[in-house]
Structures are given as structure tokens and as C-alpha cells.
Amino acid sequence: MRSAHIVLDGHVVAEDLSLDFPGGRTTCLLGRSGVGKTSLLRHLAGLLPGSRAAGPVAYMAQRDLLLPWLSVLENVLLGYRLRRDGAARRAAEPRARALLTEVGLTDCLHDLPQALSGGMRQRAALARTLCEDRQIVLMDEPFGHLDAVTRLDLQDLAARLLQDRTVVLVTHDPLEALRLGHEIRILSGRPFTVGPVIAPPGGLPRDPGDAALLALQGRLIAELRGQT
Amino acid sequence: MRPLVTALGLIAAWEALVWLTGLPPYILPPPSRVAVVLIQRFDLLVEQAAWTSGEMVLGLALGLALGAALAVVFAASAAWRRWALPLVIVSQAIPVIAIAPLLVLWLGYGMASKVAMAALIIFFPVVSSLYDGLRRTDPGWLELARTMDAPPRAVLLQIRLPAALPAFASGMRIAAAVAPIGAVIGEWVGASAGLGFLMTQSLARGQTPLAFAALTILCLLGLALYTAADRLARRLVPWQPPQGD
Numbered sequence: 376m377r378s379a380h381i382v383l384d385g386h387v388v389a390e391d392l393s394l395d396f397p398g399g400r401t402t403c404l405l406g407r408s409g410v411g412k413t414s415l416l417r418h419l420a421g422l423l424p425g426s427r428a429a430g431p432v433a434y435m436a437q438r439d440l441l442l443p444w445l446s447v448l449e450n451v452l453l454g455y456r457l458r459r460d461g462a463a464r465r466a467a468e469p470r471a472r473a474l475l476t477e478v479g480l481t482d483c484l485h486d487l488p489q490a491l492s493g494g495m496r497q498r499a500a501l502a503r504t505l506c507e508d509r510q511i512v513l514m515d516e517p518f519g520h521l522d523a524v525t526r527l528d529l530q531d532l533a534a535r536l537l538q539d540r541t542v543v544l545v546t547h548d549p550l551e552a553l554r555l556g557h558e559i560r561i562l563s564g565r566p567f568t569v570g571p572v573i574a575p576p577g578g579l580p581r582d583p584g585d586a587a588l589l590a591l592q593g594r595l596i597a598e599l600r601g602q603t
Numbered sequence: 604m605r606p607l608v609t610a611l612g613l614i615a616a617w618e619a620l621v622w623l624t625g626l627p628p629y630i631l632p633p634p635s636r637v638a639v640v641l642i643q644r645f646d647l648l649v650e651q652a653a654w655t656s657g658e659m660v661l662g663l664a665l666g667l668a669l670g671a672a673l674a675v676v677f678a679a680s681a682a683w684r685r686w687a688l689p690l691v692i693v694s695q696a697i698p699v700i701a702i703a704p705l706l707v708l709w710l711g712y713g714m715a716s717k718v719a720m721a722a723l724i725i726f727f728p729v730v731s732s733l734y735d736g737l738r739r740t741d742p743g744w745l746e747l748a749r750t751m752d753a754p755p756r757a758v759l760l761q762i763r764l765p766a767a768l769p770a771f772a773s774g775m776r777i778a779a780a781v782a783p784i785g786a787v788i789g790e791w792v793g794a795s796a797g798l799g800f801l802m803t804q805s806l807a808r809g810q811t812p813l814a815f816a817a818l819t820i821l822c823l824l825g826l827a828l829y830t831a832a833d834r835l836a837r838r839l840v841p842w843q844p845p846q847g848d
Contacts, residue, residue: 420750422749422750428750431752434746436743440741440743440744442744442762442765442766443843444765444768444842453747453751454751454752456757456761457751457754457757457758457762458752458753458754459754487841487842507751
């Protein structure tokens with residue numbers, strides 16, 4: 376991303392911003408609420424007025440956005456359905472079923488989303504995001520409103536399934552960034568600036584009980600708190 | 604069960620009122636008299652009821668189809684919105700009842716003018732409820748569709764339209780409730796058959812009990828139509844839990 380200006384409702388969220396996202400890796404953008412993380416992600420997805428997507432992206436929002444009138448399987452295949460490409464849809468169906476098995480929803484293929492718990496719905500949304508099979512995946516606090524244990528489970532799942540894709544994940548949770556990010560960058564200020572690359576050691580998903588990781592979490596929290 | 608008791612109580616009070624005041628039956632017939640007429644003239648009433656329900660159902664179907672089609676056109680095309688939507692709203696300033704005589708003049712004394720009347724009266728609630736629903740799609744769904752490169756037509760048909768069905772369902776309930784008004788007004792203005800026609804005829808001849816019997820059947824028809832529309836509305840949105848009523 377080069378020299379981007381992000382303006383939302385007349386407020387400048389970011390000016391002359393240039394950022395590199397390494398291919399095939401996960402970059403976590405960490406920042407407090409209201410700093411402009413979501414705007415940045417929406418800019419990357421081409422969803423802000425005047426912004427254009429960096430290429431074909433798969434986008435996962437905070438809410439699961441499952442369509443209540445479609446079965447779980449049909450929701451996962453939504454992109455193919457909307458593009459009216461019958462052949463591609465048929466070709467994608469086995470993959471959709473496989474993904475739903477991976478996220479543990481084999482028994483709910485034909486259920487309506489309303490029959491699912493919050494965690495299950497978010498799993499289905501993750502499967503839908505991956506079923507789009509796009510190299511760039513943008514995620515906006517995808518596990519933000521889940522309980523702590525479900526969130527850890529889903530982070531493990533996401534780390535496994537998102538391997539080799541270029542992922543940009545925004546979050547306000549330092550632990551989530553540390554578990555899922557090859558690289559972490561802190562967003563701060565108004566308009567915001569992006570801090571230097573923090574690259575914790577170790578493979579993904581990192582162990583939440585690891586002492587070095589927890590020490591780093593303390594540092595990140597101190598850094599986030601130092602800003603207003 | 605309780606509403607039924609209330610209704611029976613009211614009917615008893617009505618009977619008592621007539622008995623106490625000694626009102627002549629051509630002013631206010633007692634319910635017992637209406638019941639007798641209902642049984643005696645049952646064949647006639649059924650015949651007229653069939654005619655009126657035909658008008659109601661056809662008018663409802665026509666109004667729903669036209670209203671839904673126009674709402675979709677408005678949602679799909681900015682040009683239509685700009686050129687025609689204000690007119691549809693302003694057209695509501697015309698009292699539909701006032702044009703009933705014109706409809707009879709143009710479409711005749713038969714069924715067509717009543718169907719048109721019922722369709723006209725339900726047209727607006729249907730257009731406005733569905734169009735409203737089509738405008739209020741969850742923006743999150745629309746953004747998701749955009750990142751999926753969905754063509755606008757697919758977004759309209761596969762996301763906005765199903766998402767608007769709950770709003771359409773409430774428009775349909777209102778339509779079913781007012782469709783009988785259209786049919787009956789049409790019959791009052793000029794008709795050769797139907798329950799509304801039977802009412803005006805029998806009132807003119809001093810057969811007030813028969814008018815009341817026709818009114819009773821009309822109430823039952825309206826109730827049946829509403830119940831049917833409500834059932835259909837619920838089947839239309841199976842993902843929405845029925846709201847308590």
C-alpha cells in the first residue's frame with residue numbers, strides 16, 4: 376500500500392500512509408478502539424468511498440454476516456452463488472464441505488444459521504472466508520465477541536487454515552496479535568501512524584502460556600496504554 | 604377462549620337491548636333474528652359471498668403482484684425512483700373511495716371494477732413496505748457481497764429481496780386486512796352481485812336482518828383472508844420466529 380489517505384466522515388484517519396504486507400504471512404494490526412484499524416482494513420478491501428481493493432480479497436468482518444435464509448453450506452458457497460457461476464460453484468462444493476468438516480460443522484451443513492451458537496456461526500463465517508480461495512484475507516476482529524476459550528480455539532483453527540495466505544488481521548487484543556501474527560504493528564495517534572515491525576519468534580499459533588510471549592504481551596500493553 | 608366469552612357477552616347485551624327498548628327489527632334486529640335469517644337465506648348468502656371473496660382474492664393477488672413489482676423496480680433503478688416514486692406517494696392524497704364511481708364507469712358493474720378497487724387500496728401499503736425493506740438491507744451483507752464481486756442484480760435478488768421479505772410480509776398482512784374494504788366499496792357504488800350489493804339492496808327494502816346476516820358473513824370472510832395471509836407471511840420468512848400476538 377502506497378501513499379494512502381483515509382478520510383472518514385470528514386475526519387482524516389491516516390495521511391500519506393505506506394505499508395508493506397509480506398506475502399504468505401499474517402500481519403496483525405494492533406490498536407485501541409477508535410484508532411482507525413477498521414477504516415484501514417476497509418480501505419484495503421475497497422469498501423471506503425474512493426478506495427480500491429488491492430486485488431481479489433476475502434473479507435471477514437466482526438459480525439458473522441451469515442444470511443439467515445440460507446443453510447450453512449449455502450452460506451459458505453455464497454460468493455459462487457452471487458457470481459452466478461454454476462460450474463465454479465459445483466467445483467467448490469467439495470471444498471466447502473471439507474472446510475466445514477475442518478471447522479467442526481459437518482453435522483450442521485443443512486441447518487439454518489439461527490440454529491448455531493455464536494462460536495459455531497463464527498466458524499461458518501471463517502469457512503466462508505476461506506472458501507472464497509483468495510490469496511489475500513482481511514479480517515476485522517473476527518473473534519472479538521466470543522468467550523475467551525472459544526476465541527483461543529478459533530485462533531488455533533484460523534492459524535492452521537490461513538497458512539500460506541497473505542493475511543491482514545486487525546485486533547485490539549495483544550494476545551490475539553501475538554498468537555496469530557508473523558508480524559505485529561501498532562497503530563497509534565490521530566491521524567494514526569504505524570509503528571515498526573514486531574516479529575515475535577516461533578511458529579503459529581503461539582502458545583498463550585509461553586513466558587516470553589507473556590512478557591512481550593506486557594510490553595505491547597504498556598505501549599498501547601502509553602498512548603491516549 | 605376469553606375473547607369468545609367477551610363476544611358472547613356482547614351479543615347477549617345486544618339481544619337484551621333490543622328486547623328492553625322494543626326497537627323494530629328494521630332499525631336494529633336482535634342477534635337471534637339475524638341467526639334465523641342466516642339459516643333461512645343461507646344459499647343466497649353463500650352465492651353472494653363466493654362472488655365477493657372472488658373479488659377480494661383477485662384484488663389482493665393483483666395488488667400484491669403490482670406492488671411488489673414496482674417496489675423491486677424502484678429498488679433497482681434510480682431513474683424510476685426519481686421520475687415515478689414521488690408520484691406514487693402523492694397519489695395517496697387521492698381518496699381511493701372517491702374514484703370508485705369512475706372505476707365502475709370505466710370497468711362496468713361486474714367483477715373487474717371491484718378487483719381494481721381492492722388492488723388500488725392495497726397497492727400502496729405493499730409498495731411502501733417492500734421498498735422500505737429493500738432499502739434497509741444490512742450494510743454488512745452488502746459490503747460482503749461487494750468483496751465477493753457480486754453483480755448488482757444478484758445482490759438485489761439474492762440478498763436484498765430475501766432480506767426484505769419480513770417487511771413484505773407485514774405489508775401483506777395490512778393488504779389482507781384492507782382488501783375487503785375495496786371490494787365492498789366497489790359493490791356499494793355499483794354492482795349486480797356480492798355481499799355489499801346484498802346489503803344495500805336489503806337495507807333499501809327494509810330487510811335489515813338480511814343486511815346484518817351479510818355483514819356477519821363479510822366479517823368471517825375478512826377474518827379468513829387475514830388468517831390465510833398471516834399463514835402465508837410466516838411461511839415466507841421461516842427464519843424469523845413468529846412474533847407474539
